[in-house]
Amino acid sequence: MGAECHHPDGVHPGLKGSALGHALSAAESRCAATQERLTAPRRRVLELLLESNAPQKAYDLIAAFGAHGEPAKPPTVYRALEFLERLGFAHRIESLNAYVPCRIDGQSHRAAFLICDCCGAAEEFEPDFTAQLSAAAKAGYQVSTITLEARGRCAACSAG
Amino acid sequence: MGAECHHPDGVHPGLKGSALGHALSAAESRCAATQERLTAPRRRVLELLLESNAPQKAYDLIAAFGAHGEPAKPPTVYRALEFLERLGFAHRIESLNAYVPCRIDGQSHRAAFLICDCCGAAEEFEPDFTAQLSAAAKAGYQVSTITLEARGRCAACSAG
DNA sequence: ACACCTTCTGTTATGAGATAACATAACTAG
DNA sequence: CTAGTTATGTTATCTCATAACAGAAGGTGT
Numbered sequence: 001m002g003a004e005c006h007h008p009d010g011v012h013p014g015l016k017g018s019a020l021g022h023a024l025s026a027a028e029s030r031c032a033a034t035q036e037r038l039t040a041p042r043r044r045v046l047e048l049l050l051e052s053n054a055p056q057k058a059y060d061l062i063a064a065f066g067a068h069g070e071p072a073k074p075p076t077v078y079r080a081l082e083f084l085e086r087l088g089f090a091h092r093i094e095s096l097n098a099y100v101p102c103r104i105d106g107q108s109h110r111a112a113f114l115i116c117d118c119c120g121a122a123e124e125f126e127p128d129f130t131a132q133l134s135a136a137a138k139a140g141y142q143v144s145t146i147t148l149e150a151r152g153r154c155a156a157c158s159a160g
Numbered sequence: 161m162g163a164e165c166h167h168p169d170g171v172h173p174g175l176k177g178s179a180l181g182h183a184l185s186a187a188e189s190r191c192a193a194t195q196e197r198l199t200a201p202r203r204r205v206l207e208l209l210l211e212s213n214a215p216q217k218a219y220d221l222i223a224a225f226g227a228h229g230e231p232a233k234p235p236t237v238y239r240a241l242e243f244l245e246r247l248g249f250a251h252r253i254e255s256l257n258a259y260v261p262c263r264i265d266g267q268s269h270r271a272a273f274l275i276c277d278c279c280g281a282a283e284e285f286e287p288d289f290t291a292q293l294s295a296a297a298k299a300g301y302q303v304s305t306i307t308l309e310a311r312g313r314c315a316a317c318s319a320g
Numbered sequence: 321a322c323a324c325c326t327t328c329t330g331t332t333a334t335g336a337g338a339t340a341a342c343a344t345a346a347c348t349a350g
Numbered sequence: 351c352t353a354g355t356t357a358t359g360t361t362a363t364c365t366c367a368t369a370a371c372a373g374a375a376g377g378t379g380t
Contacts, residue, residue, distance in 0.1 A: 037347080037356085037357080039346095039357070039358085040358095041357090041358075042357095057336085057337085058336095058337065058338075059336070059337070073358095073359070073360065073361090074337085074338070074339080075338090075339070075340095075358085075359080075360085076358075076359075076360095078337095078338065078339075079357080079358080083357095094254035094255050094309070095254050095307070097336085097337065097338095112292065112295075114296055114299055114301045114303070116301070117304070123299060123301075125295055125296075125299065126295075127291075127292065127295075128291040128292070128295070129291075130291065131287075131288040131289075131290065131291060132272065132287060132288070132308060132310065133310075135272075135285055135286075135287075135288070136274055136285075136310055136312070139274055139283060139285065139314075139315070140314065140315025140318065141274045141276070141283075141310065141312050141313065141314055141315065141318075142312045142313045142318050143274070143310045143311070143312040144277070144311055144312045144313075145310070145311045145312075146308065146309070146310040146311070147255070147308070147309055147310075148292060148306065148307070148308045149254070149306070149307055149308075150292065150293075150296055150301065150303045150305070150306040150307075151303070151304055151305045151306070152296070152301050152302045152303040152304045152305075153301065153302045153304075154299075154300065154301055155299070155300025155301065158300065158301075158302050197327085197328080197376085199328070199329085199375095200329095201328090201329075202328095217365085217366085218365095218366065218367075219365070219366075233329095233330070233331065233332090234366085234367070234368080235329085235330080235331085235367090235368075235369095236329075236330075238366095238367065238368075239328080239329080243328095257365085257366065257367095
């Protein structure tokens with residue numbers, strides 16, 4: 001996580017200005033369509049995730065929450081994250097205890113990440129879980145959610 | 161995790177008696193073969209994992225460590241777990257913050273779990289990561305480790 | 321045997337991550 | 351407008367994990 005090399009963070013630059021505004025508006029629309037409420041704290045946490053270029057720890061979000069440097073209380077942020085995950089706007093990366101905004105259109109309830117141990121980037125990709133789901137079915141499991149986290153080195157860090 | 165239903169815990173019954181002894185001996189042998197040392201605390205933690213029929217939290221292991229009810233100190237157990245994971249004798253299940261003994265012969269450095277949200281069982285299975293590894297390669301990632309956790313309901317809990 | 325190095329353990333303390341519980345406020349349907 | 355539901359604010363606490371350092375145990379060369 002930046003501990004091993006000095007490559008620039010992240011594949012995703014983090015959204016700013018109008019791109020950020022658009023992403024938030026899109027989230028508003030999706031909430032409106034399903035009668036969910038993108039309230040102020042939820043919107044703020046989503047904004048922080050979208051602005052960032054790397055997975056964010058919950059306490060990073062807590063610290064950055066207030067406009068003038070005041071932190072949030074932990075439950076405020078954890079509740080917002082729970083909401084954002086439920087709606088597919090964000091994902092938790094278990095092996096990092098960190099959160100990223102969903103970068104993939106449409107909510108599949110499935111997440112897969114390529115995590116660079118060098119620069120800390122976490123790239124979401126569209127998973128093909130065919131093989132695993134058939135293994136699960138064979139074992140009699142009814143799978144509701146499935147997550148995959150692959151650790152390694154991104155292209156830039158492999159090269160550098 | 162037992163919160164939703166009353167099915168018996170676990171697909172794996174937990175080892176006892178000679179089966180447990182054999183498993184520990186096998187671990188000794190594998191350590192000896194690679195000049196690693198299965199020291200007393202490491203062996204004890206492995207024993208606790210093998211005896212259990214469900215994923216064990218670190219602090220469960222800490223509490224159960226001593227023969228006469230004395231707990232271990234946290235670093236004792238965490239160090240042992242680190243060792244056991246490194247040698248492939250145990251796996252951490254990220255989404256549970258819990259640990260299981262490896263149930264699959266040979267250490268692939270890859271773990272995949274079917275986790276029952278109903279009874280708490282966590283069944284390890286042999287993953288086929290072909291699809292994901294090719295997606296990673298296409299993105300330029302050099303993958304070193306890969307973990308997968310599927311949540312759902314086991315056969316018994318689906319039926320009941 | 322010995323000195324040396326390395327690895328592992330014991331211990332104290334603290335840092336990081338997450339949630340319980342309860343009171344209050346804001347929406348929303350009738 | 352009032353009853354029910356959903357969300358927030360706040361305090362406190364709980365769970366999970368590691369830093370740091372001293373000392374013991376094992377291994378190696380002479």
